[in-house]
Amino acid sequence: MIGVLVVDDDFYVAGINARYVSRVPGFRVVGRVHDAASAFAAVQAGGVDLILLDHYLPDESGLSLTRRLRREGPAVDVLMVTADNRTASVQEALRAGVLQYIVKPFTFEALRGKLEAYARLRGALRDTELDQERIDRLLGSLCAPAAAAPMPKGYTQRTAELIRHIVTRAGRPVSAHDVSEQARVSRSTAQRYLKYLEEEGRLHLTLKYGDSGRPEHYYSTV
Incomplete structure (x- = not known):
């Protein structure tokens, strides 16, 4: 699961954003704070992979906090959530190391698209090498609209989401056999x-070797 820290000075907005994050499979809210000092302390405590960060905070700007985190660590990714849509602000955010930028107000679908693109990038970066085509596709997806990409021939979005939901709900690595029983599809389809x-x-593969010496494939959320 990807741990998300929600940072917004507005208690009501922070609550909405936290609920949005909780609805996206593979993500969990590890904290909800309302100022930069609390955000910095939460990151230092560990368990934070991604910050949903408001720009306007009472004690320090979101951009300033991002720069401080880059200097002092630990390494976390930042999705800037702000009403500031000025070009100069977007440029500053990118230069500070913000990975994604979303302007308030936004819908759940818009945020979900950003989070799912982030999960794909995070999952791909587990590989030791990436070819140029995959790099371009992954980086491009961070800026893509929230609309779902077309499925390959012979696949359906509904079945893909069902299977990913089963893996997420399991809370542990699962095999194709486990998934096929719950999804009521053949093992080969799973x-x-x-x-x-x-x-x-969108999923992480782990190989486990049994007595036969052949690897067994187990899948978990990124």
Whole structure:
């Protein structure tokens, strides 16, 4: 699961954003704070992979906090959430190391698209090497609209989401056999979808070697 820290000076908005994050499979809210000092302390405590960071905070700007985190660590990714849509602000955010930028107000679907693109990128970066085509596709997806990408021939979005939901709900690595029983599809179909989701960076593959010496494939959320 990807741990998300929600940072917003508005208690009500922070609550909405936290609920949005909780609805996206593979993500969990590890904290909700309302100023930069509390955000910095939460990151230092560990367990934070991504910060949903408001720009306007009472004690320090979100950009200033991002720069301080880059200097002092630990390494976390930042999705800037702000009403500031000025070009200069966006440029500053990118130069400070902000990975994504979303302007308030936004819908759940818009945030979900950003989070899912981030999960794909994070999953792909587990690989030791990436070819140029995959790099371009992953980086491009960070800026893509929230609309779902077309599925390959022979696949459906509904089945893919069902299988990913089963893996997420399991809370542990699962096999194609486990998934096929719960999804009520053949084992070969489950394996095809699991492989597709892993290649898209939405699931993580672990190989376990049994007595036969042949690797068994287990999948978990990124």
